[in-house]
Amino acid sequence: MAYGAHPAPGGTAWRVRAPLAQAVWLCLFAGAGETRHAMARDGDDWTLTLPGDHAGVRYGYRAAGEWAPERGLWFDPAKLLVDPHAVALDRRFAYDPALSTFGVDTAPLVPKAVVPGPLPLVPPAPPVFAPGGLIYEVNVRAFTMLHPDVPQHQRGTVAALAHPAMLAHLRKLGVDAVELMPIVAWVDERHLPPLGLRNAWGYNPVAFMALDPGLCPGGVAELRETVATLRAHGIGTILDLVFNHTGESDAAGPILSLRGLDNQAYAHDTQGQLINDTGCGNTLDFAQPHVRAMTLDALRHFVSHAGVDGFRFDLAPVLARGPGFAADAPIFAEIAADPLLADRVLIAEPWDIGPGGYQLGQFPAPWLEWNDRFRDDARRFWRGDGGLGQLATRLAGSADMFGPCDTAPCRSVNFLAAHDGFTLADCVAYAVKHNHANGEDNRDGHDDNHSWNNGVEGPSDDPAALARRQAALRALLGTLFASTGTIMLTAGDEFGRSQQGNNNAYAQDNALTWIDWERRDRDLEHFVAGLAAARATGDMARFPEDGQWLALDGAAMDAARWQDPATPGVAWQAPPDTRPGFRVSRSEGVSLG
Template identity: 75%
Template sequence: MTQLSVRAPRAEAVMLCLFEGETETRVPMVRGGDDWSAKAPAPGTRYGLRAQGEWAPERGLWFDPAKLLVDPRAVELDRPFTYSPALSQYGVDTAPLVPRAVMLEPLPDVPLQPPHFTRGGLIYEVNVRGFTMLHTDVPEAQRGTVAALAHPAVLAHLEKLRVSAVELMPITAWIDERHLPPLGLRNAWGYNPVVPMALDPRLCPGGVAELREAVAALHARGIGVILDLVFNHTGESDILGPVLSFRGLDNAAYAHAPDGSLINDTGCGNTLDFAYAAVRALVVDTLRHFVRHCGIDGFRFDLATVMARGPGFAADAPIFAEIAADPWLADRVMIAEPWDIGPGGYQLGRFPAHWLEWNDRYRDDVRRFWRGDAGVGLLATRIAGCSDIFGKDCRAVNYLAAHDGFTLADTLAYEHRHNHANGEDNRDGHGENFSWNNGAEGTSEDPQVLARRAAFARAMLGTLFVSTGTIMLTAGDEFGRSQQGNNNAYAQDNAVTWVDWEGRDRALEDHVAALAAWRAQRDFTQFPDEGEWRALDGVPMDAARWEDPATPGFSWEAKGEAVRSTGLGIDRTAPWAGPRGGIEAR
């Protein structure tokens, strides 16, 4: 790179700020249309930006030369972001607070290979920090980092579960929401990024090289890597939020209402505007960067409906075509979280045909069935691939639990959320989780309660592993991980979210490994054809038989303290054949 450029169309001047220690040298950048450029610093140089212009937030102008700004295209930072009220105060110099970008040598390309991922396989959702913070086999210096994913003990666990791909919760640099520091809390999930390419030094202290090496180690075991990326908002938040990057350079990156106010379709204070070509270009460049330089196999997009707003959702939004046309991205795995909180924000089943989608309907309906308030016909629809949502295109990512909400174990132990530690008077998080406590709220020593919970866990996991489509398991659910009833543990960077490897239920873990081994021998990418679903008497199932308790091999009780099944009586004979084990909860 010989030139460093930044977009700031409404700025009056932009300065490139070079740092040697804490000594800052400012170099004027040269305007060329909407961009400003200067000679690129030497590799290893730490740098930032400052922009001059009018300060009028009510009109979308946030220029304050006292604010050190991070290059929106930075790929490495020298320190994490730290929140301070000073970041929002006009005229207060923020150089002591803001990370510097680090100029790198040109990065080598990773040879382009087909994704290390198979539709119908198992995605394993990982909170990188919490996953290995308590893993005693991992060297202490590596715990909680991307490098730990390449440790032999971690790789062995992933292989045991036949994981097709790990899905890493955000590893790009984030900042704490401003209400957390006064509560003594910090963000544990990373869904509050500032710039899209820069890796967080807390999770990936070795930068791009560390991520690339971990990906290579996972690929060597046949395991793909999917990055969970946040392109719906940034940590600059609402009008009271900090000035860190986009806001101080090109506030047009955020969607605004006709009166100039920030649109908040994310619930996070701002929404990136995908009708703005510069936003889309940065997103495509970010995806290409992670594929070219790190070998990433695919991406999961948080609140992905935002990406197709202009302002309303459009299934043929430009970003989809731009991703599909890029030679580095066309064959990558693309997964949408198909909702946001804006008007018409729930778009499950409406993303492009080659995209996968998180299927919350599966989660809710499977929970409702095993809780006892949904029929087996609905369960069959979910197991068969959700044709009522996706038609015959098997694009669902089915899951029982994810990072957001109860863990699987807590689904069976808590009827109500217990989020008091989050400092919001237990008002945050989902109110309806389709959960039940099996006779005792929270922890219990009652053998009957524990036996019911164990049985239901096996039944629900069995349901997941016989389901058509790609399936997802959140790290730790395979051995009973609990968050003590916290269903919104985003602010719990502690033992609440750290996986307890020593206390895990090894019998349940072995059970899941057996399910995974069984599933790995079969094809779960095709919807069953008419006549493939049969009861144990060999007669095809129809709508009436699904709901008839007299169907051979099938019994269930919806009106009791538990749902009981001695085998659903379902034998899908094609396209795969297997033992009629059914799903059991005793």
């Protein structure tokens, strides 16, 4: 029997894993009332079948056992626990100190899972997106909150992405897939509520399959309908999912789900302390088959019931740790062997903060990987302290990381900016971060951003500084669209969105991160649309061997020219009928074609 809540002959069945618990209760809620039903042990699991159709009924679990946090045992029957396999919740999570306090009943504080009714299956179809296309990274709430054409009741939700105004913008840019920042249910980090802040990004999940009721109030049906609408317009959907840790955080964190049921799902050191390879307080242990199985269950759920094209995996080396990263880790073979998942788009963020955590280029084909070397080398070149040879390597698909891509599609995902870090416009307007709004005295966020302010820090009316910034933006964007591989553009960077120099705006669910559609730079937006149109004229996933590098005067490039910092630029001439060539000039920027 599958985990979670499911119809069963003559009734409804529940199954949950809690191998070290001494007793587990299914708790059903009707209004303010709670009814507890003792579950039966079945090996490492606990099961119960009740007569009747319980679709729509709210539920949770309680588990009893030893309370010894120093030994990884967090059993407290006072804690209501969310089903790790829940597919719907009745409300959003809200942090409260009582969630960490032994003996305090948390039923009034914790969202209840909802027993699902029949979930229609999406007919199997290959992904719309293919390597080499344009991925558009979207924070659903920030992207839609201020759009004047989206109805007020729909703003900030997944459904808003299917609005005609949103679709028109995506088509104008030639977007091949939207990559949705986390939309499953998450909880705020415990330091945020006292600061009057809340998590705006969603990288702190509790339930891996339950969509956040604030972002997706219509549940999986809303996601399925939006995915189908996007697909009808030739646009795929990629979900950014977090399987590396949960919002239960470190030893002082809340008891919400796994911690109270199966804390051994988290990685521990030889002294029994939580391993923190994520920087978020805990790390899921993918050396354990049941952790991998839970992950695959979540992936299958979103393919079979929503029809998504694929997934981006946050801090993806964690998936291949056992405890050290292994390129042949079991999770890769298990995904490849799964008939629902084998053809999905898989994108790794190829780093975490654990030992040997930087693994760019080490994931197996056909995984795509975020390429931060492209970001850094492109920024450094146009800032003036990067080499032409390094930039050419990035433009050609980063063969030093991924090998040649003259035949197979390049696995590099090239980007200039992402949700984490400066926006693209801020990258050329701020030399240093300005994160004071986050309440951490500007200590948070990266310090080495390869950014520059073009003579004036922050907003400026200086015509010369503004002209330099515009030229830099166009040069950077031209570099991105000329590059071999998949490219990623973060929503709003095509028209100069700013976060006022905040390079870690994860806690700013407000006008700082909400996209200002009325004041966007329409000239820059039109420029990007032109780049997209030029890129679409060929296969940008490959870099043919029979092209040639030329100096700007038309002569062949030689070692001396590559190494001379005074070389003004370079051109690449593509073979006929393959893909557009490009020209890089330090004084004129980048042109395709």
